[in-house]
Amino acid sequence: MKTKVVKFGGSSLADAKHFVQVAKIIKADPARKYVVPSAPGKRFKEDTKVTDMLYTCYDMIKRQENIDEYYKKIVDRYNGIIEELGLKFDISGELEYVKNAMMHRSGRDYAASRGEYLNGLILAKYLGYTFIDAENVIFFRENGTFDAEKTNQAMAEELAKYPNAVIPGFYGVMPNGTIKTFSRGGSDITGSIVARAAEADLYENWTDVSGFMMADPRIIENPCAIETITYRELRELSYMGATVLHEDAIFPVRFAGIPINIRNTNRPEDAGTMIVSDTQDYDTEKVITGVAGKKGFSVISIEKDMMNAEIGFGRKVLEVLEDHDVSFEHLPSGIDTMSIVLSTDSIKGKRDKVVGSMRRAVKADSVAIEDGLALIAVVGRAMVKAKGTAARVFDALSEVGINIRMIDQGSSEISIIVGVDESDFEKGLAAIYREFVK
Ligand code: ASP
Numbered sequence: 001m002k003t004k005v006v007k008f009g010g011s012s013l014a015d016a017k018h019f020v021q022v023a024k025i026i027k028a029d030p031a032r033k034y035v036v037p038s039a040p041g042k043r044f045k046e047d048t049k050v051t052d053m054l055y056t057c058y059d060m061i062k063r064q065e066n067i068d069e070y071y072k073k074i075v076d077r078y079n080g081i082i083e084e085l086g087l088k089f090d091i092s093g094e095l096e097y098v099k100n101a102m103m104h105r106s107g108r109d110y111a112a113s114r115g116e117y118l119n120g121l122i123l124a125k126y127l128g129y130t131f132i133d134a135e136n137v138i139f140f141r142e143n144g145t146f147d148a149e150k151t152n153q154a155m156a157e158e159l160a161k162y163p164n165a166v167i168p169g170f171y172g173v174m175p176n177g178t179i180k181t182f183s184r185g186g187s188d189i190t191g192s193i194v195a196r197a198a199e200a201d202l203y204e205n206w207t208d209v210s211g212f213m214m215a216d217p218r219i220i221e222n223p224c225a226i227e228t229i230t231y232r233e234l235r236e237l238s239y240m241g242a243t244v245l246h247e248d249a250i251f252p253v254r255f256a257g258i259p260i261n262i263r264n265t266n267r268p269e270d271a272g273t274m275i276v277s278d279t280q281d282y283d284t285e286k287v288i289t290g291v292a293g294k295k296g297f298s299v300i301s302i303e304k305d306m307m308n309a310e311i312g313f314g315r316k317v318l319e320v321l322e323d324h325d326v327s328f329e330h331l332p333s334g335i336d337t338m339s340i341v342l343s344t345d346s347i348k349g350k351r352d353k354v355v356g357s358m359r360r361a362v363k364a365d366s367v368a369i370e371d372g373l374a375l376i377a378v379v380g381r382a383m384v385k386a387k388g389t390a391a392r393v394f395d396a397l398s399e400v401g402i403n404i405r406m407i408d409q410g411s412s413e414i415s416i417i418v419g420v421d422e423s424d425f426e427k428g429l430a431a432i433y434r435e436f437v438k
Contacts, residue, residue, distance in 0.1 A: 002031040002201045007169065007191030010041020010049055011208040012265035013119055016084030023127055025206065025268055032204070034159060034194050036169045037123050038187040039115025040077060050074060050115040051170075051184075054102075058111040061103055071099050078118055089125045094118060110179040113171035116187060120168030129164040134190060138172025140180045146172070148193075148252065155197035167194055188249035192260070196252040203253050203260045205245060210264040211273030212237070212244055214290045215433045219426050224437055226290055227271070230278045233289050233379050236415045240292035240377040250275075278381075287389055288380035288436045293429055295422045297329065297373040298347065299406070300340040302358060303366045308335045316361045323357065324350050329375070330408045330417065341406060341419065344371050373405060374425035377417050378432055384413045393418065396435035402428045 008022050026032045039050040053074050060067050075095050082089050098114045117133070124131035137155040139147040151172070159165065169187025174180050182189045188205060195203035212234070213223040229237075231254045238247050244262055253260060260275040307313055314331075317338060321328055330341040347354055351369060358367045383389045390409065393416055397404055406419030420428045 003033055003198050004029065004031040004202045004204055005034045005036065005191060005195040005198055005200045006032045006204045006206060007036040007187060007194075008038065008265065009187070009205075009207040010038040010051070012041075012206050013037055013039075013123070014041045014043045014047075016081045018265065019081060019085055019123065019126060021265060022123075022206070025265065026127060028268075031201070033164050034198055034200075035123065035127065035129065035164075035166045036187060036191040036194055037116060037119050037166065038169050039119050040081070050077060050119075051112055054111045054115055055108070057102055058108050061105075067099070067103070078122065082122060085122075085126055087122070087126055089122065091118065091121065094121065107178055109171065109181040113168075113179050113181050116168035116170045120166050124166035127164070127166065129166050130162045132158055132162070132165045132167045134168050134171050135173040135179060137167070138190065138193065140172055140174050142175055144174075144180065146182070146189075151193060152197050152252075155193060156199075159194070159198050182246070182248070185246040186248075188246035189252070192249045192252040195258050196256045199256070200258055203258055204263055205249075205260055206263045206265045207244065208264060208266060209244060209262075210267055210270040211262040212290065214288075214437060215429065216241070216292065219429055220433050223433070225270075226273045228274045228276055228284065229289055230276055230381055232278045232412075233381055233414060234275055236377055236379045237290050237292045240375065241294045245275075284380075284382050286380070286436070287382050287386045288378055289382075290380075291376065291378050291429060291432050291436075293374055293376035293425060295374040295425055296344050297341055297375055297419065298344045298369055298371045299373055299419070300342070300347075300354070300358065300367065300369050302338045302340075302362065302364050303336060304362060304364045305336055307338065310362075313362055314338070317358065320354065320357045320361050324354050326350065326354065330406065330419075332406055332408055339406065341373065341375070341408075372422045373419045374422045374428075375406075375417055375419050376425070376429050376432065377415050378436075379415045381414050383416070390416055392435055393432055396431040397428050400427055400431045402431070 012018055012022055041049050057067050057071055078091055102111050121131055137158050139150045141147050169190035171179050171181045191203060191205060210225055212226040214226055215223040217223055231250050257277050261272055263272040264270050326346050328340050328342040332339050355367050378393055402420055402424045404418050408417040
């Protein structure tokens with residue numbers, strides 16, 4: 001029989017109604033053996049996620065404030081879910097223990113992780129599945145990095161003991177026994193780790209949208225959903241701000257060749273988006289898979305006559321960036337000019353120093369910084385075969401009167417990046433979308 005690992009996000013487990021729906025989805029397919037829950041998320045727009053409430057508790061304790069009243073809101077949320085589900089389950093001892101442990105300074109990550117831990121206990125009870133505490137199977141190293149191999153071995157051994165189990169997302173354990181979490185949204189990573197260890201056929205990631213959209217719905221009204229996307233395309237799009245899945249969630253399953261299916265808990269009939277291996281050739285009729293972008297970039301322009309003949313020029317420029325601990329995004333260059341595109345934030349407070357060092361390092365004729373650049377990434381594995389894609393991108397922008405300030409096409413030909421004025425960003429992105437998606 002096939003094995004699927006299913007992860008449910010916070011909005012999918014925000015209240016008892018959603019728990020019922022989640023259980024229905026799990027029980028509808030016997031392959032859905034291992035379940036990774038997030039902490040209860042928002043029930044309505046102004047609501048607060050349990051994780052955020054736990055962070056608040058931690059901060060209050062640090063300020064030596066009394067958390068009794070505030071913590072009761074968390075207690076009420078979990079008890080509310082249990083009561084409404086009609087579960088015979090007394091979680092009050094656990095809740096009391098967590099509160100005490102927090103008050104005895106068990107750490108910020110410990111506090112945050114309890115959202116998943118408690119939710120996992122309830123879900124395991126409701127489904128009748130074994131609860132596997134992530135602190136026994138997910139390991140971090142002394143320096144705080146995730147220990148993938150140790151985890152994989154321990155997780156695989158533990159999973160093999162049970163036909164079904166619930167493993168809470170978001171956290172693991174340090175060598176000294178303290179709890180450590182992944183960064184925010186990290187339950188996606190746990191799901192991926194479990195999928196790898198279970199040698200799953202599929203990692204289903206259930207959320208509140210029907211997959212990845214071809215463009216940001218805040219810019220393009222009702223964008224088309226992406227049916228299939230490769231891991232590499234996804235990296236390009238997420239990097240440019242398209243978020244549905246935690247960036248690091250890709251790695252464990254990618255190497256194991258396990259596809260990820262993004263699904264909508266509230267619309268299980270939708271197929272969602274399949275994220276697949278780059279090596280397999282999933283044909284697509286569409287030239288582009290998606291378009292995404294970000295504002296907030298700057299360009300450092302360096303000019304020097306005969307720059308092209310000067311050996312070691314690029315290295316000296318990059319050394320200056322390294323010395324100031326600044327990373328760059330793109331490096332388009334001409335014969336006597338070189339431009340460095342980087343995020344405006346990355347040079348905050350160091351602008352004059354960077355410019356000065358750059359001027360001295362390469363004896364430049366001029367070095368100047370210009371802000372207000374937005375980058376748009378047009379991503380598609382089918383672009384390699386389709387001729388004239390770049391021309392279509394440029395035409396679409398010029399038709400709406402947008403000046404292109406920078407162009408970069410990776411040699412892998414899965415993306416074309418254009419830089420435009422921030423004020424042209426939305427208009428430019430819409431023009432490109434219209435050109436390719438009719
Ligand atoms: N509950 C955590 C957060 O809000 C982790 C997660 O939901 O994936 O970031």
